[in-house]
Amino acid sequence: MSISSPGGAPTILFGAFDRHNFGDLLFPHIVGRMLARDDVRFAGLAARDLRRYGGHQVAAVAQLTASPGTTSPNIVHVGGELLTCNAWEAAVMLSSAERVQAAIAGESTWKREGTAWALAHLGVPARAPYVCSRHAIARLHARRVVFNAVGGVDLDTAAPALLTEVLDALRAADHVSVRDTHTKALLQKANVDAELAPDPVVMVADLFGNKIRRRASHGEVKQVRNAFPRGYIAVQFSADFGDDRTLDTIARRLESTAVPSGLGVVLFRAGAAPWHDDLRCYARLASRLQRASVKLFYSLNIWDICALIAQSRLYCGSSLHGRIVAMAFGVPRVNVRHPARTGRLTKQAAFAATWERPEQAAVVAIDDIEQACNRALASSQGELNVKARELATCYREAFASVRARLS
Numbered sequence: 001m002s003i004s005s006p007g008g009a010p011t012i013l014f015g016a017f018d019r020h021n022f023g024d025l026l027f028p029h030i031v032g033r034m035l036a037r038d039d040v041r042f043a044g045l046a047a048r049d050l051r052r053y054g055g056h057q058v059a060a061v062a063q064l065t066a067s068p069g070t071t072s073p074n075i076v077h078v079g080g081e082l083l084t085c086n087a088w089e090a091a092v093m094l095s096s097a098e099r100v101q102a103a104i105a106g107e108s109t110w111k112r113e114g115t116a117w118a119l120a121h122l123g124v125p126a127r128a129p130y131v132c133s134r135h136a137i138a139r140l141h142a143r144r145v146v147f148n149a150v151g152g153v154d155l156d157t158a159a160p161a162l163l164t165e166v167l168d169a170l171r172a173a174d175h176v177s178v179r180d181t182h183t184k185a186l187l188q189k190a191n192v193d194a195e196l197a198p199d200p201v202v203m204v205a206d207l208f209g210n211k212i213r214r215r216a217s218h219g220e221v222k223q224v225r226n227a228f229p230r231g232y233i234a235v236q237f238s239a240d241f242g243d244d245r246t247l248d249t250i251a252r253r254l255e256s257t258a259v260p261s262g263l264g265v266v267l268f269r270a271g272a273a274p275w276h277d278d279l280r281c282y283a284r285l286a287s288r289l290q291r292a293s294v295k296l297f298y299s300l301n302i303w304d305i306c307a308l309i310a311q312s313r314l315y316c317g318s319s320l321h322g323r324i325v326a327m328a329f330g331v332p333r334v335n336v337r338h339p340a341r342t343g344r345l346t347k348q349a350a351f352a353a354t355w356e357r358p359e360q361a362a363v364v365a366i367d368d369i370e371q372a373c374n375r376a377l378a379s380s381q382g383e384l385n386v387k388a389r390e391l392a393t394c395y396r397e398a399f400a401s402v403r404a405r406l407s
Helices: 022-035 087-093 100-105 107-113 115-122 160-172 181-189 200-215 219-227 244-261 279-288 302-310 320-328 347-355 366-377 381-406
Strands: 011-014 040-044 057-060 074-077 144-150 175-178 232-236 264-267 294-296 314-317 333-336
Touching: 011 022, 022 040, 022 200, 022 302, 022 320, 022 381, 074 381, 087 100, 087 107, 087 115, 107 115, 144 160, 144 381, 175 181, 175 381, 181 347, 200 302, 200 320, 200 381, 219 264, 219 302, 232 244, 232 320, 244 264, 244 279, 244 366, 264 279, 279 294, 302 320, 314 320, 314 366, 320 333, 320 347, 320 381, 333 347, 333 366
Parallel strands: 011 040, 011 074, 040 057, 074 144, 144 175, 232 264, 232 314, 264 294, 314 333
Antiparallel strands: none
């Protein structure tokens, strides 16, 4: 049953679901279903219609200040690595293909002009524009501000001005939860209290399992299942893995896993926004997979992507939410670390270290893909299913605090 906010205050679900990124597009579905309110609005930094991908009609949060009935709202940050995304990065990821190079070239101007640049390009005078505080958009006069299972693994290397802005917003919030123990520890050192909660996407099978299973019975997912009756590895990586040496290594390691096991290889995108995944890289990888059976998966609909992962024998990729959807459906999983991230904790590793069992927690270098995939394929299905249920229970318990702050 849907309910309304006390006093008629609307609830704004806010996040980076104004661009095509798999996890971000799932967040408002999860949080909206969990809240079960009839007064929810969806906002990002840009006004976008992403419904053709299974997303939402998204308003620009700055424009909501001029909308009737939007004063004194509840603002719920729905999740994601929001705490360290700066205004220039946000502008690049929101750019069209035609304008992305110009946006990238604006980095030096952004560093020089700071909040003035952010206001001109994003409509919000904030260095960390996906961190919405009462101070950032004062005309909203927010009733409650909630941060739900957000991440900030790189906060310890953030620019001082951005870090101060983020910490001030968190201290002023009514509730803060984070999705990994590393972010929690960083905030604790800064005297910010935060609860620990799994990423919202751990709920995707629990809340939308029937919908996803129906998607698997037709369309492109059905074609994949028919093509690979013995099963397949769902493979994904971001465009920065696309140099020749890296692709050569990935191809060798995947073939060494797929060929002996009789599994196909399906290459899919977990994000089509700038700096995410690129079909051209996948085509180059596919040309290197001479001994393995391979298919490119073209659908960008988030429910098709969920179904592809859920029906796979193994997920292998760089996407954190590829991993988390696999976790939710009890599918073996391996996250792959970019070669440039050696020595630095990634959000994938931080999440796995917090919530996975030690034998499943690997985030591996590209040279170790074969060994990690074979180890994952040998996982106990019973244990994988238990972990999926544990995470869903943990998230429901943690989300009770969000409900309490908004009641």
